[in-house]
Amino acid sequence: MMERMFLYDDTVQTRTRFVSFMGENHRFxxxxxxxxxxxxKHLVLDIQSSRFAIIGADDLDEPGYIEHAYNLNEEDAEELRSFLYEIVS
Known part of the structure; x- marks a missing residue:
């Protein structure tokens, strides 16, 4: 059996916020x-779609980042972006 080579193996303290809200067309x-x-930055997991991204304020300003990361259309992405601005800034 081959010995496993870890690149890192850390345990850290985290705070996790679980939040659910309904946008115009999409539930988050x-x-x-x-x-x-x-x-x-924050690790943001979309539980329904099994998608996640590491997000900071700079990422929210990046065109198309939220749309790509969470596979959302522009309208739904803007609702998510608006919420995330409140918590990452």
């Missing part, structure tokens, strides 16, 4: 994880 069920990792 999110887990927002905050920790010392990822340079102050």
């Amino acid at each position: 069920d999110l887990a927002v994880i905050m920790s010392d990792r990822y340079y102050g």
Whole structure:
């Protein structure tokens, strides 16, 4: 049996916020994880779609980032982006 080579194996304290809200056309069920990792950015999991992204304020300003990360149309992405601005800024 081959010995496993770990690149890292850390345990960190996190704060997790579970939030669900209804947009105009789309329901969002999110887990927002905050920790010392990822340079102050948040790990945002969309529980329904099984998609996630590491998000900071700079990512929200990146055109098409939210649309691509969560496979959303522009309108739904803007609703999610608006919510995320409230918590990552």
